[in-house]
Amino acid sequence: MIKASNIQKFYGELQVLKGVDLHIKKGEIVSIVGASGAGKTTLLQILGTLDTQSNPNDSELLINDVAVTRLSDKHLAQFRNEHIGFIFQFHQLLPEFSALENVCIPAFIKKTPKPKAEKRAKELLDFLGLSKRYHHKPSELSGGEQQRVAVARSLVNEPSVIFADEPSGNLDSESADRLHRLFFDLRDEFGQTFVIVTHNGQLADMADRKLTMVDGLIVNKELVV
Secondary structure, rough: OOOEEEEEEEOOOOEEEEEEEEEEEOEEEEEEEEEOOOOOHHHHHHHHOOOOOOOOHHHHEEEOOOEEHHHHHHHHHHHHHHHHEEOOOOOOOOOOOOOOHHHHHHHOOOOOHHHHHHHHHHHHHHHOOOOOOOOOOHHOOOOHHHHHHHHHHHOOOOOOEEEEEOOOOOOOOHHHHHHHHHHHHHHHHHEEEEEEOOOOHHHHHHEEEEOOOOOOOOEEEEEOO
């Protein structure tokens, strides 16, 4: 599903990633933990193709057997839109659009016909308990509801993998707990792979595997029992 080897990242003289090796299987939920500055978010952004490693010639990044770093910008953008979903700490919904419209945006970018995109979006919003919120704008939704809309948006194109960066960091404990359980329900229902950067110990321990990063390296690949 995801295979990365010798991923390095420099920002000027500062080396943030020091040769990360990683293999994630289809359908796994993997958490990545570590202190601030350990390189978690940088790694997630590279795995999600939002950033690139500093050593493309002597590293490897495969997603669904596709060497994504060798794709042109155009083909990489298309691959990202069709195969990868993102959930961030702040939902990043567009305030002028309704929940339904926000969920549909990635599908419209993919050029999915509007009736098909809206049908899929409504199915996801229904699954996430938002069937009565289709036409509400983000300002009319609670924080937990906004994040569930963001989850639906990440799933609308039926991506192979979801990358989540502190997805519950901006939620109260009750909403965070519901969101955590939701990831597992989604995996069971739709078969997606989840890679989650988190400081939330409960969420990290719920994952199938917990990867611990220290100073730009994965130092522990714990199977969570």
